[in-house]
Amino acid sequence: MGAEIRVEGLAKSFGRQVVWRDVSLTLPAGEISVLLGPSGTGKSVFLKTLVGLLKPDRGSVSVAGRDITRLREHELYDVRRMFGVMFQDGALFGSMSLFDNIAFPVREHTHKSEAEIRRMVMEKVDMVGLLGAEEKLPGEISGGMRKRAGLARALMMDPQIVLCDEPDSGLDPVRVAYISQLIVDLNARTGATFLIVTHDIASARTVPDNIGLLFRRELVLFGPREQLLTSDEAVVRQFLDGRTEGPIGMAEEKDAALVEEELARLTDASSEVRTPPPRLLPGPGITRPPRWEEIARRQAPSPAHQEADA
Numbered sequence: 001m002g003a004e005i006r007v008e009g010l011a012k013s014f015g016r017q018v019v020w021r022d023v024s025l026t027l028p029a030g031e032i033s034v035l036l037g038p039s040g041t042g043k044s045v046f047l048k049t050l051v052g053l054l055k056p057d058r059g060s061v062s063v064a065g066r067d068i069t070r071l072r073e074h075e076l077y078d079v080r081r082m083f084g085v086m087f088q089d090g091a092l093f094g095s096m097s098l099f100d101n102i103a104f105p106v107r108e109h110t111h112k113s114e115a116e117i118r119r120m121v122m123e124k125v126d127m128v129g130l131l132g133a134e135e136k137l138p139g140e141i142s143g144g145m146r147k148r149a150g151l152a153r154a155l156m157m158d159p160q161i162v163l164c165d166e167p168d169s170g171l172d173p174v175r176v177a178y179i180s181q182l183i184v185d186l187n188a189r190t191g192a193t194f195l196i197v198t199h200d201i202a203s204a205r206t207v208p209d210n211i212g213l214l215f216r217r218e219l220v221l222f223g224p225r226e227q228l229l230t231s232d233e234a235v236v237r238q239f240l241d242g243r244t245e246g247p248i249g250m251a252e253e254k255d256a257a258l259v260e261e262e263l264a265r266l267t268d269a270s271s272e273v274r275t276p277p278p279r280l281l282p283g284p285g286i287t288r289p290p291r292w293e294e295i296a297r298r299q300a301p302s303p304a305h306q307e308a309d310a
């Protein structure tokens, strides 16, 4: 089951460089949240702060009710075990098979037998769709498969919270769609709380319950997906519509160009933008827990619509 994370008044600087100064948000237990923002706005720093790898200058991070900014190192260890982290580059050891890479956290942190480790690894390998590839080296498989292996490793300790740093970076649109579906499926199967950092607006629109936007040292907005996608807030509209007019200037030129390019492909007609697309649902064969049943029910066409369509 997922744990809630409550962040209040978080600030972080490196020397004179302010990364962000007053970030507050709650990641609801068991839900999927996405964090958007141009490069360099401190999304990875935020993930590292949530796991206690970086200490904030101010503010609190409560994980299942415990403020990790006040914990000692040995107490932090217990809280960290609640997390599974999928790093940006997969962070797999190049000389180890996928099996050994995925087994790594369990071998490091537990004294389980090899037979038990094999059972656990094969379960996760199956969950991420890598059955048959477990003896390959990371260099022998595609980028999409490496991402899946990174996810399998993040899941090994049955985490209550899964953090994914750009699970879709460097993948073609079809592989991005597969990874998005996988994240939805894993959320339905594990009930864990997911936070995903991404630049991919298409998946940000269809995967999460909640979306946040970091820009220029601030969390511009964080809330339910529908609220953000239909927001009239100028900065949100500008970001989602990829327009140059608006409060967001061109200081981060390269990032703005990148974001615009993505958005221009996906959100031409602004009327379409205002109607959130349907959410991705867990795939066939996945038993939907009540919260996913509810999401599916809410977005199913009503009987009246079905009759009108017939």
Ligand SMILES: Nc1ncnc2c1ncn2[C@@H]1O[C@H](COP(=O)(O)OP(=O)(O)OP(=O)(O)O)[C@@H](O)[C@H]1O
Pocket: 014, 019, 037, 038, 039, 040, 041, 042, 043, 044, 045, 046
């Ligand atoms: N350990 C560190 N020491 C000093 N500066 C750092 C450190 N880690 C990150 N930074 C700086 O903090 C800023 C935010 O970095 P971060 O990697 O979190 O951005 P990001 O939003 O994740 O970017 P991207 O989308 O490119 O991954 C950057 O300017 C980076 O150089």
